[in-house]
């Protein structure tokens with residue numbers, strides 16, 4: 078059994094834009110810092126697999142190319158220790174996190190903790206959604222970034238949120254045959270959203286929309302996939318827009334319904350959650366002293382928000398909260414954008430009616446919609462039907478069930494991800510003095 | 512005022528639902544009050560090992576009787592009950608425990624329970640993932656494994672088929688001679704009251720000597736074939752009997768899903784339901800001592816539950832002392848899944864004045880509650 | 887140290903060469919398998935989230951079951967088995 082421990086002033090969990098920035102700032106401010114991420118490489122969802130990260134924003138000067146490249150690739154400053162391929166799975170006592178890699182377990186002792194655990198896609202069930210080659214929008218993008226050739230493949234992108242456009246653009250660049258982008262949100266709400274962006278420095282979304290248009294991919298609003306079909310793998314999707322319905326042959330369906338903050342680790346640490354997001358003060362400190370949170374877990378808001386919050390959290394954790402205050406104005410701007418995002422991409426009621434009795438809602442345990450209808454709470458669905466009892470621990474079915482039935486999943490317990498038994502036997506847990 | 516019932520039961524755990532079915536089958540008009548989910552209390556937390564035990568003659572009698580009732584029930588249980596007759600292996604760690612193996616076998620065989628001694632070789636063959644060098648164990652093939660919350664739900668549905676009524680989302684807050692008051696303000700008139708509120712039962716019948724005893728459990732991802740039988744270390748007896756505040760024992764159970772359920776810990780005085788890292792650690796280290804390969808399996812989840820412990824380790828089944836028309840069906844500690852079915856029979860026998868299949872005197876709440884010699 | 891140009895591994899016994907940095911999930915798709923595993927009810931499944939959360943991409947890697955292939959980079963000589 079492996080038993081090791083390392084210690085630091087600041088531990089940053091998650092190496093996306095928020096975590097990279099936080100780690101950089103904290104170690105530049107003199108703190109001995111550890112940055113870990115469960116992926117084999119840093120970058121988070123957006124910068125994943127990039128040779129070096131480019132961040133194009135003159136207004137904010139948030140993170141320089143050089144910084145990002147340094148963090149993501151070669152020489153690390155002496156005060157920064159990088160641990161890619163490590164995942165925090167438990168928090169046995171205040172000031173200690175248990176992390177595991179593919180083969181080892183490590184206890185990390187810290188003074189301050191910055192949670193930058195990002196977001197995941199929300200998935201909604203519909204007939205055929207469990208067929209191979211039906212993937213998340215970000216999921217297919219990640220697959221391509223990690224080596225899947227997509228050139229010439231027929232792809233339908235469907236669901237909701239700005240991510241659909243970013244993914245379309247990326248896949249187009251990789252010479253995929255993107256046949257359609259189906260956005261369930263209404264055209265009018267998208268129009269309002271687009272207008273609101275002109276007052277915002279983040280033109281990312283607009284730019285992507287423009288590009289998608291330039292690249293002549295059909296972009297339909299008020300449109301969604303009603304079912305996916307195929308024998309053992311995806312062959313075609315059925316679509317609907319108003320009274321019209323039709324089929325489209327494709328190799329991949331990339332479908333996601335906006336993002337869900339990854340709040341589980343924060344919950345395990347005892348941080349207060351409000352409206353599904355980690356509650357923080359203006360220094361990005363959570364309700365638990367010395368635990369900070371930055372990026373998507375505090376509210377879905379895109380990369381700028383993540384970077385600003387990472388910067389504030391990194392400075393505050395390194396004892397420079399005063400300096401961090403100068404970023405508050407920028408932060409408020411980003412937060413407004415976040416609010417509008419979530420309004421624009423609200424899910425329409427019709428999506429609740431897509432699944433049939435036989436559609437699996439919980440993919441780990443194959444629990445059908447009909448079985449869930451017999452239950453009256455999340456706990457009943459879990460105890461009597463095994464919904465959410467599988468290895469994803471309810472991360473996929475939880476948000477779907479919440480949308481369909483309004484049930485909220487229960488509290489988080491260790492391990493926060495499936496972990497080896499040995500990781501829960503690390504030596505330095507608090508022995509109760511009795 | 513709502514409709515009147517012959518019997519109102521507080522608690523839809525496995526004990527309350529089993530009692531509801533038994534009384535409803537006998538023709539009583541029954542209501543079951545449950546604030547949360549059917550089978551969502553200790554019943555959802557427990558291991559679901561249906562096991563014959565021999566700490567005392569009374570414990571043997573109730574577990575043995577109950578096991579026979581489980582065998583009858585198994586035939587009608589839906590797949591969701593995950594009932595499987597896996598058998599238990601009591602694992603001996605040393606020669607001293609092998610003596611206990613022999614004693615236990617003689618005891619079981621003398622009372623008609625099949626039990627086979629496994630030597631070191633046979634044990635290793637039966638469970639290749641146990642650590643090498645263990646001297647042997649006792650195999651009891653009649654024991655089984657169930658998934659308790661679904662069994663409770665099944666028992667409740669069957670009771671409803673016989674006219675019982677489930678009153679969910681409410682708890683019993685007060686009990687008078689002729690009715691109970693619920694948390695939503697309703698008064699339910701009734702003939703008699705059964706307290707089957709598990710570790711919460713002292714809230715309704717103060718002074719009955721039931722204490723909360725916390726336990727931790729862990730379940731892994733699916734590893735079919737890693738464990739074949741329900742495994743319990745014989746040292747378990749030391750843990751279960753110890754009245755000190757904390758103890759752990761090796762307990763591993765194969766689920767029909769291929770998952771491995773690992774237990775268990777015992778704590779007095781721990782009121783919060785949170786998973787405690789230090790107890791979990793001790794419990795897992797113990798388990799890994801017996802089965803080193805467990806260390807590499809992936810944990811999907813950990814949780815805790817509260818056993819309703821009595822000083823003499825026997826449940827309370829019968830009239831609540833000094834309280835007219837009120838009965839107790841609680842105090843089942845770590846055996847309430849097993850003994851729920853026997854409990855329901857014995858309670859109904861008393862209420863309906865039927866002749867019981869086994870004597871109910873040892874479980875009467877009015878018995879004197881001295882510590883027995885085992886402690 | 888110069889990076890090798892390709893990494894060779896075996897998927898269900900068949901040799902495959904991929905670019906360094908390719909994940910096992912991508913390699914399995916390249917090898918032409920879209921079904922990585924069978925679900926509890928026996929239906930075929932492949933990757934969904936691509937980020938280590940859904941557990942749909944589980945395969946056996948070097949004898950270890952339940953490995954999330956989207957989180958593991960291909961290594962020379964790796965043995966991958968799908969369909970469990």
Ligand SMILES: Cc1cc2nc3c(=O)[nH]c(=O)nc-3n(C[C@H](O)[C@H](O)[C@H](O)COP(=O)(O)OP(=O)(O)OC[C@H]3O[C@@H](n4cnc5c(N)ncnc54)[C@H](O)[C@@H]3O)c2cc1C
Nearest residue numbers: 091093094095115121122164165195215243372373379380
């Ligand atoms: C699937 C997906 C694809 C996206 N693609 C795009 C895109 O193409 N264009 C775009 O503009 N925006 C995209 N976004 C949005 C973009 O990710 C965010 O705007 C921004 O990257 C958020 O940065 P972050 O640092 O807050 O989180 P993330 O970038 O999500 O980084 C969080 C990191 O923490 C890791 N992590 C989480 N929990 C743990 C743990 N317990 N232990 C160790 N590590 C952990 C995660 O694996 C992840 O690498 C995408 C989002 C998602 C979910």
Ligand SMILES: Cc1cc2nc3c(=O)[nH]c(=O)nc-3n(C[C@H](O)[C@H](O)[C@H](O)COP(=O)(O)OP(=O)(O)OC[C@H]3O[C@@H](n4cnc5c(N)ncnc54)[C@H](O)[C@@H]3O)c2cc1C
Nearest residue numbers: 522524525526552553554557558560683709726847848849
């Ligand atoms: C870790 C652990 C492992 C175990 N392993 C096993 C095993 O392998 N084999 C075995 O046989 N036993 C085992 N047990 C014991 C077994 O789980 C319990 O003895 C059994 O579940 C008790 O059932 P119950 O119905 O009495 O209690 P519970 O299931 O706790 O039911 C009591 C119900 O009463 C309700 N309630 C509470 N207050 C009120 C009120 N005021 N009004 C109305 N309702 C109320 C609660 O909501 C609850 O649903 C284990 C227990 C634990 C904790």
Ligand code: FES
Nearest residue numbers: 936938940941956
């Ligand atoms: S694709 Fe979801 S965990 Fe790998």
